[in-house]
Amino acid sequence: MYKYALFGMSALAAGTAGASAQTLDEVMARGELNCGVSTGLAGFSAPDADGDWQGFDVDFCRAIAAAVFGDADAVNYTPLSPERRFDPLGSGEIDVLSRNTTWTFTRDMDLGYRFVGTNYYDGQGFIVPTDLGVESALELDGATVCIQTGTTTELNLSDFFSANDMSYEPNPVETNAEAQEQYLAGSCDTYTTDRSGLAATRASFENPDDHMVLPETISKEPLGPVVRKGDEDWAGIVQWTLFALITAEELDVTSENVEEIAEEGSDVPEVERLVGRSGDFGELIGLENDWAVNAIAQVGNYGEIFDRHIGVDTPIGIERGLNAQYDNGGILYSPPFR
Amino acid sequence: MTRHDKAFVRDAIVPERAPPVTESGVWKWMRENLFSSWFNAIVTALSIYVIYSVVTGFAPWFTNSVWQAGSLSQCREILDGARGACFAVITERWNQLMFGFYPRALYWRPTLTAALFLVAIAPILFTGLPRRMLWFSAVYPFLAYFLLWGGSIWIPVTAAAGFVFAALAFVILRRLLPLVAPVGAVLVALIWWLTLAAPVAEDLSWIAPVELQFVRSDRFGGFLLSLVLGLTAISISLPMGILLALGRQSDLLIVRMSCIVFIEFIRGVPLITLLFTASLLLNYFLPPGTSFDLILRVIIMVTFFAAAYIAEVVRGGLASLPRGQYEAADALGLTYWQAQRKIIMPQALKVSIPGIVNTFIGLFKDTTLVVFIGLLDPVGLSNSIRSDTAWTGIYWELFVFIGAFFFVFCFGISRYSMYLERKLTRGHN
Numbered sequence: 001m002y003k004y005a006l007f008g009m010s011a012l013a014a015g016t017a018g019a020s021a022q023t024l025d026e027v028m029a030r031g032e033l034n035c036g037v038s039t040g041l042a043g044f045s046a047p048d049a050d051g052d053w054q055g056f057d058v059d060f061c062r063a064i065a066a067a068v069f070g071d072a073d074a075v076n077y078t079p080l081s082p083e084r085r086f087d088p089l090g091s092g093e094i095d096v097l098s099r100n101t102t103w104t105f106t107r108d109m110d111l112g113y114r115f116v117g118t119n120y121y122d123g124q125g126f127i128v129p130t131d132l133g134v135e136s137a138l139e140l141d142g143a144t145v146c147i148q149t150g151t152t153t154e155l156n157l158s159d160f161f162s163a164n165d166m167s168y169e170p171n172p173v174e175t176n177a178e179a180q181e182q183y184l185a186g187s188c189d190t191y192t193t194d195r196s197g198l199a200a201t202r203a204s205f206e207n208p209d210d211h212m213v214l215p216e217t218i219s220k221e222p223l224g225p226v227v228r229k230g231d232e233d234w235a236g237i238v239q240w241t242l243f244a245l246i247t248a249e250e251l252d253v254t255s256e257n258v259e260e261i262a263e264e265g266s267d268v269p270e271v272e273r274l275v276g277r278s279g280d281f282g283e284l285i286g287l288e289n290d291w292a293v294n295a296i297a298q299v300g301n302y303g304e305i306f307d308r309h310i311g312v313d314t315p316i317g318i319e320r321g322l323n324a325q326y327d328n329g330g331i332l333y334s335p336p337f338r
Numbered sequence: 339m340t341r342h343d344k345a346f347v348r349d350a351i352v353p354e355r356a357p358p359v360t361e362s363g364v365w366k367w368m369r370e371n372l373f374s375s376w377f378n379a380i381v382t383a384l385s386i387y388v389i390y391s392v393v394t395g396f397a398p399w400f401t402n403s404v405w406q407a408g409s410l411s412q413c414r415e416i417l418d419g420a421r422g423a424c425f426a427v428i429t430e431r432w433n434q435l436m437f438g439f440y441p442r443a444l445y446w447r448p449t450l451t452a453a454l455f456l457v458a459i460a461p462i463l464f465t466g467l468p469r470r471m472l473w474f475s476a477v478y479p480f481l482a483y484f485l486l487w488g489g490s491i492w493i494p495v496t497a498a499a500g501f502v503f504a505a506l507a508f509v510i511l512r513r514l515l516p517l518v519a520p521v522g523a524v525l526v527a528l529i530w531w532l533t534l535a536a537p538v539a540e541d542l543s544w545i546a547p548v549e550l551q552f553v554r555s556d557r558f559g560g561f562l563l564s565l566v567l568g569l570t571a572i573s574i575s576l577p578m579g580i581l582l583a584l585g586r587q588s589d590l591l592i593v594r595m596s597c598i599v600f601i602e603f604i605r606g607v608p609l610i611t612l613l614f615t616a617s618l619l620l621n622y623f624l625p626p627g628t629s630f631d632l633i634l635r636v637i638i639m640v641t642f643f644a645a646a647y648i649a650e651v652v653r654g655g656l657a658s659l660p661r662g663q664y665e666a667a668d669a670l671g672l673t674y675w676q677a678q679r680k681i682i683m684p685q686a687l688k689v690s691i692p693g694i695v696n697t698f699i700g701l702f703k704d705t706t707l708v709v710f711i712g713l714l715d716p717v718g719l720s721n722s723i724r725s726d727t728a729w730t731g732i733y734w735e736l737f738v739f740i741g742a743f744f745f746v747f748c749f750g751i752s753r754y755s756m757y758l759e760r761k762l763t764r765g766h767n
């Protein structure tokens with residue numbers, strides 16, 4: 001009896017390990033990438049009027065699908081709430097989680113998931129009405145703060161105030177939309193969340209100029225895609241798709257010129273390797289050699305994706321800041337394609 | 339002709355005059371109902387003031403409302419500083435709020451399902467309609483599944499065949515071995531579903547491929563999702579709850595204990611916990627790679643939850659019947675099921691109607707809790723819609739719309755239950 005039980009367990013374990021080591025095969029067989037996104041976050045993922053998902057995080061899913069299948073539309077989106085974002089990854093319901101998730105030690109090492117990089121460097125900030133007369137977060141002593149419960153922002157807030165020997169009155173809210181209402185109704189002096197969220201919030205106000213985002217950033221929030229632990233091949237594909245998008249921007253390869261470059265070649269050796277004209281980088285990660293070309297042609301390079309959804313020309317209007325290339329004042333730095 | 343010699347006797351009828359203004363019409367009504375005492379007068383005045391401020395406060399918001407605009411900022415331009423609702427978001431996202439991500443070309447399928455639902459439910463709700471319509475009601479669940487999800491028609495057909503076989507087995511076994519007939523019927527159905535149904539359905543689809551385009555569960559959203567969850571759970575939980583209530587009073591120890599454990603466990607746990615179990619925990623018990631449909635999991639959990647409550651409501655109805663009713667049924671020589679069907683249940687259910695309807699309305703509104711497990715019901719969609727940069731910052735308009743929709747349904751259910759109570763009144767109480 002005991003023996004059978006053991007056999008069953010090991011069979012189950014083997015089954016699990018086998019399944020997780022072959023994400024690429026599964027995805028290929030399915031013909032579709034299962035991608036976990038946020039149920040709604042302005043600029044990052046939201047369904048448009050036709051029911052198609054759009055946004056910065058969504059485009060990263062599309063880029064992976066383009067790299068794997070050559071078809072950016074072969075994605076099946078699973079909208080996930082904050083509480084439910086990791087488990088579907090563990091249970092195999094989704095292949096990759098692209099849901100503005102902060103890369104932290106415990107999430108990376110303790111939970112059985114792997115962060116493969118950062119596609120957006122965010123940080124927590126404060127928004128205040130200009131007539132409050134506050135110029136810096138250090139002047140917020142005694143303020144009433146609207147804060148979303150159950151998030152890392154709550155912990156960052158208390159760290160920041162106690163480190164600076166200040167007190168605050170928390171006004172807990174459930175969702176971003178509720179926070180906006182409370183803040184506009186004057187129930188709190190300031191609202192704190194990631195700066196990208198604050199920018200989107202401010203842009204939606206009737207009079208955005210009556211509100212300002214304070215200069216201080218009180219936390220590091222590197223947001224990036226997550227995969228299951230234990231399948232290095234698949235993690236590599238997701239990771240190097242991200243690097244390909246970043247490198248493409250660095251080397252001025254865009255959705256418009258990438259196919260031309262792939263046809264006619266380039267004088268820059270790294271571009272040649274990126275578009276698969278030299279080397280066999282695609283084969284090394286189990287894909288066609290034009291994987292990066294497909295991703296860039298169908299979705300665009302990092303800068304194009306950024307500008308399309310959250311850049312200064314969009315209603316959200318976020319400056320590149322930290323998310324600029326390293327040679328442009330930011331900290332985006334892809335390992336070389338070599 | 340009568341003669342009077344008394345001077346004060348009139349000999350002509352006083353012509354009718356209008357009653358004093360305070361004793362007739364609207365003034366009398368107001369005096370009696372609104373200003374009958376100084377306290378009532380004050381309360382009336384205060385109420386009128388409150389109603390006036392609420393109406394004048396909200397009226398401009400509704401009368402100024404904008405119905406055609408591409409984004410919140412366009413709405414604001416049109417309003418030009420005035421206060422007003424931006425219902426343009428409903429105009430633009432109407433389809434999404436109704437159908438979620440259901441493919442647009444296939445909208446006729448849920449619409450047809452809804453229309454047929456009215457036909458199927460009518461003979462159940464109104465006994466005046468021809469009884470033959472009940473046959474359609476019996477077929478309807480399978481038809482609805484086929485229309486909503488699509489795929490091969492043979493899957494719902496083979497599933498329905500299980501019930502037909504069970505009924506046949508029951509009829510045959512009742513002649514031969516009356517004692518095991520119910521058990522045999524259940525066994526036949528189970529064997530059919532677990533072993534034969536799937537291959538037969540596959541073969542039939544190969545021989546006669548009748549199918550609609552398959553729509554995955556994760557395309558369901560909006561009110562379509564609420565209604566699918568709510569109506570399925572309501573229609574399954576009532577019979578299940580009745581059985582549980584009977585089981586709880588059964589003399590068979592195992593049946594009674596399992597019913598008590600089920601009811602008390604489910605009732606003792608919040609619905610949201612059950613939903614999280616459905617969405618997170620179950621996946622770990624299933625073999626990796628199998629994705630057991632999330633909507634199905636949620637329907638099962640919501641149904642269990644409602645059934646436990648219904649069981650207790652029905653038990654209250656059963657408890658209200660005098661002992662004599664049971665004894666009379668026994669004295670007539672009725673079997674257990676005959677007694678339940680003809681004597682006990684008609685009375686117990688009548689008493690339980692308000693409680694049952696209460697549970698149903700609660701259940702229907704509780705379906706909005708699925709937003710916490712990432713299903714995009716109307717409330718979940720309102721969050722997604724707000725995340726579109728065109729509509730970020732819109733708030734009350736969506737809630738007003740969703741609230742109105744739920745109100746129409748719940749009010750309808752409640753009116754029907756009042757009609758039913760009136761109809762079933764038998765003079766004695």
